[in-house]
Amino acid sequence: MDLVSRLVFVDTSAYEQKNYQFGEHALGRLQELVEGEKITLLITDVTKSEIQSHLKKLSQDAAAKLKKIQKEAMFLRNTPDLPCYGIFTKQSSDSIYEIVNDKFLELIEGDCVEEISIGTVDPKIVFANYFDKKAPFSNDAKKYEFPDAFALEAIRNIADARQQKIYIISSDSDMKSYADSFENLIYLSSIDEIIDSVIRHDVDLAEPAKFADSNFITLQDEILERVQSYLEGSEFYSDVIDNWEDEIVEVNITEIEIEHKSLLDVTTDEAKYEVVFKCNLTVEYSIADYDRSPWDSEDKAYAFVLQNSIIKEHVEKYSAYVDISFENALKVNCHLEDIDFIDARFELLEQNASISSYKELDINGD
Numbered sequence: 001m002d003l004v005s006r007l008v009f010v011d012t013s014a015y016e017q018k019n020y021q022f023g024e025h026a027l028g029r030l031q032e033l034v035e036g037e038k039i040t041l042l043i044t045d046v047t048k049s050e051i052q053s054h055l056k057k058l059s060q061d062a063a064a065k066l067k068k069i070q071k072e073a074m075f076l077r078n079t080p081d082l083p084c085y086g087i088f089t090k091q092s093s094d095s096i097y098e099i100v101n102d103k104f105l106e107l108i109e110g111d112c113v114e115e116i117s118i119g120t121v122d123p124k125i126v127f128a129n130y131f132d133k134k135a136p137f138s139n140d141a142k143k144y145e146f147p148d149a150f151a152l153e154a155i156r157n158i159a160d161a162r163q164q165k166i167y168i169i170s171s172d173s174d175m176k177s178y179a180d181s182f183e184n185l186i187y188l189s190s191i192d193e194i195i196d197s198v199i200r201h202d203v204d205l206a207e208p209a210k211f212a213d214s215n216f217i218t219l220q221d222e223i224l225e226r227v228q229s230y231l232e233g234s235e236f237y238s239d240v241i242d243n244w245e246d247e248i249v250e251v252n253i254t255e256i257e258i259e260h261k262s263l264l265d266v267t268t269d270e271a272k273y274e275v276v277f278k279c280n281l282t283v284e285y286s287i288a289d290y291d292r293s294p295w296d297s298e299d300k301a302y303a304f305v306l307q308n309s310i311i312k313e314h315v316e317k318y319s320a321y322v323d324i325s326f327e328n329a330l331k332v333n334c335h336l337e338d339i340d341f342i343d344a345r346f347e348l349l350e351q352n353a354s355i356s357s358y359k360e361l362d363i364n365g366d
Helices: 012-017 025-035 045-072 074-078 083-088 093-108 123-131 142-162 173-179 191-201 203-232
Strands: 007-010 040-044 113-116 166-169 185-188 236-238 247-266 270-289 306-326 334-341 346-348 353-360
Touching: 007 142, 012 045, 025 040, 025 093, 025 191, 025 247, 025 270, 040 045, 040 093, 040 142, 045 074, 045 083, 045 093, 045 113, 045 142, 074 083, 093 113, 113 142, 142 166, 142 173, 142 185, 166 173, 166 191, 173 185, 191 203, 191 247, 203 247, 203 270, 203 306, 203 334, 236 247, 236 270, 247 306, 270 353, 306 346
Parallel strands: 007 040, 007 166, 040 113, 166 185, 236 346
Antiparallel strands: 247 270, 270 306, 306 334, 306 353
16 A cells, blocks of 8 residues: 555544554554654544543443452462462552553654644534435434544544545544545555555665565464464354353364454564454354253253254454564574464354354253
8 A cells, every 4th residue: 555645543443443552562553653753643632532431431341340350269369479369459440541541642642643623623514414324424323423523524624724635544434434535535444554554665664574574474384373273272252152051162273364464563673563364263062952952840940951063164353463583684584473362362253154064962962
């Protein structure tokens, strides 16, 4: 992708996509590009408030879940030498919010950040789009799109006034529809795309980026092997599992391929990528069949519960950060340093599966 502007607006959904990890990984690299004056980050006042509202809610949820875990895992108080003992440190939602909000403010308070007021927006335009069901008001929850609508209009005003193109980064399809309607707005679905584009078009980094890509290709088989090994030793979760009698019996990984990679950082000695792995998995489920199971009306319970064996073919996508090194810029020294999955919870989603086998088992499991 050719870099056509250094003005970038990042929507709340794009920050959420990166788990609000300000100062780390992709958001850390974004901050480095801002601080290095490689891009100018635009943020509207309403977007800032929306992000801080999300951070506050997530902080409250995290504090509540931590309190619940502390109670349920009380036995671990007997193991002060284990790393997990730290969960018993008391944390309030306010203290959690203060930390993450400070990191957010570090990103948006730099010299190459512009805060745009929605006060420049003509409300008549927003309401006209609302009543005409134009983007970003094309879904059923239209009233919740007003913050986005005002933010987008404010950004478009900047693009028109300066006669410059602006990147709109969002995972929201309505924002894509809006951006596609204006020549000066360019939609990107992920922060990774702008990072990758800036790096590849920076004269100082052009050759290191090319060299890093060649090393990545050299290490590709090793990367895939390590990912497969890691996944084979991991725990999977499925939205098919409804109760404690259902279970995932076995997961076989039949194929893994690299669907997409984005260069997040590069020097003459190392590079960091975000990689999306497309995985084909054959999964055997054991699912309770209450319709076939005998009900004891006197005890008001099932005499026993029969199971069905279901085999499904899943196509899932998992993302990871991949670090490679090539000391002294020598290909002979290229080495795979680390693979860090963005989400360690590997989901098996019903929407990504098809049934290849279905068998009703008897009481003996046959």
